[in-house]
Amino acid sequence: DTGVSQDPRHKITKRGQNVTFRCDPISEHNRLYWYRQTLGQGPEFLTYFQNEAQLEKSRLLSDRFSAERPKGSFSTLEIQRTEQGDSAMYLCASSSRPASGPYNEQFFGPGTRLTVL
Amino acid sequence: GNSVTQMEGPVTLSEEAFLTINCTYTATGYPSLFWYVQYPGEGLQLLLKATKADDKGSNKGFEATYRKETTSFHLEKGSVQVSDSAVYFCALSNYNFNKFYFGSGTKLNVKP
Numbered sequence: 001d002t003g004v005s006q007d008p009r010h011k012i013t014k015r016g017q018n019v020t021f022r023c024d025p026i027s028e029h030n031r032l033y034w035y036r037q038t039l040g041q042g043p044e045f046l047t048y049f050q051n052e053a054q055l056e057k058s059r060l061l062s063d064r065f066s067a068e069r070p071k072g073s074f075s076t077l078e079i080q081r082t083e084q085g086d087s088a089m090y091l092c093a094s095s096s097r098p099a100s101g102p103y104n105e106q107f108f109g110p111g112t113r114l115t116v117l
Numbered sequence: 118g119n120s121v122t123q124m125e126g127p128v129t130l131s132e133e134a135f136l137t138i139n140c141t142y143t144a145t146g147y148p149s150l151f152w153y154v155q156y157p158g159e160g161l162q163l164l165l166k167a168t169k170a171d172d173k174g175s176n177k178g179f180e181a182t183y184r185k186e187t188t189s190f191h192l193e194k195g196s197v198q199v200s201d202s203a204v205y206f207c208a209l210s211n212y213n214f215n216k217f218y219f220g221s222g223t224k225l226n227v228k229p
Contacts, residue, residue, distance in 0.1 A: 004160070031215070042121075042206050042219030043161070056215060091160070095214065105151065106217060108161040 002026075004109035006092050012115045013082055020078045021112045025094030032075050033106060034067055035091040036060065043091050049075060082116045089113050119144045123207045123220035130197055130227050138192040138223045140181075140207035148209040150174075150183050150190040151217070155204045164192075164205070197227045 005024045013019050025032045030051050035043035046065070047057045051072040061067075064082075069075040079086055090113075093106040124139040142148065152164040152174070165174030170185035179194045190207060207220040 033217075035217075040221065042208070042221050043217070045216045045218070048215055050215075093161075104149075104214060105163045105166060106214075107163075108153075110160040 006109040006112050010113045014117050018080045023092030024074045029094035029096045031095045033093040037089040084116045087116045119218045121207050121220040126224040128225050133196045136194040136197045140190045142209050151208040152192050153206045199227045202227045
């Protein structure tokens with residue numbers, strides 16, 4: 001088990017450009033989450049998937065943001081027409097449901113740090 | 118709504134000192150509570166958790182007790198080490214575990 005991986009780890013872009021991040025969850029984890037973390041703050045929920053279905057989106061996820069998980073495995077988060085306010089760490093997490101009991105802890109990846117110039 | 122408030126840092130302690138990081142929460146229903154730790158340059162790692170009132174989570178010498186009457190989940194450790202230097206996040210999840218709410222984090226610096 002290699003854990004949750006994210007690519008790239010760092011991204012610098014110019015305002016107005018589009019960027020896409022990838023997250024590979026722990027294999028067989030059917031839930032995948034995206035969070036955004038700004039400096040000095042805790043992670044804020046953006047959206048989550050159960051298998052390939054996107055079940056909830058935060059109001060933080062403006063129309064410029066879109067996330068997909070087409071085959072229920074890896075996920076991508078795209079930001080169109082980036083703004084300086086989009087600069088943050090974007091975290092991905094995954095979780096699974098044990099044989100008995102509810103879903104439990106989320107396992108986090110190392111994050112993608114986005115800097116918009 | 119759901120929210121978590123934790124004490125501001127940084128907290129600076131000498132090695133072997135006693136640690137308390139306060140965390141209080143506001144929640145609807147019956148949340149589960151968590152402490153995550155983030156070491157420099159690494160992702161968040163689960164430190165401990167408690168899923169119902171009066172449960173005590175513990176790991177690596179850290180403890181926290183789910184207090185429903187005071188809506189608190191304070192993190193404690195009897196004797197900190199330099200290697201405990203990190204940022205600690207208190208978090209809660211709703212009943213369906215489909216969303217976590219995090220506090221703003223408390224940075225701990227332990228000096229030898």
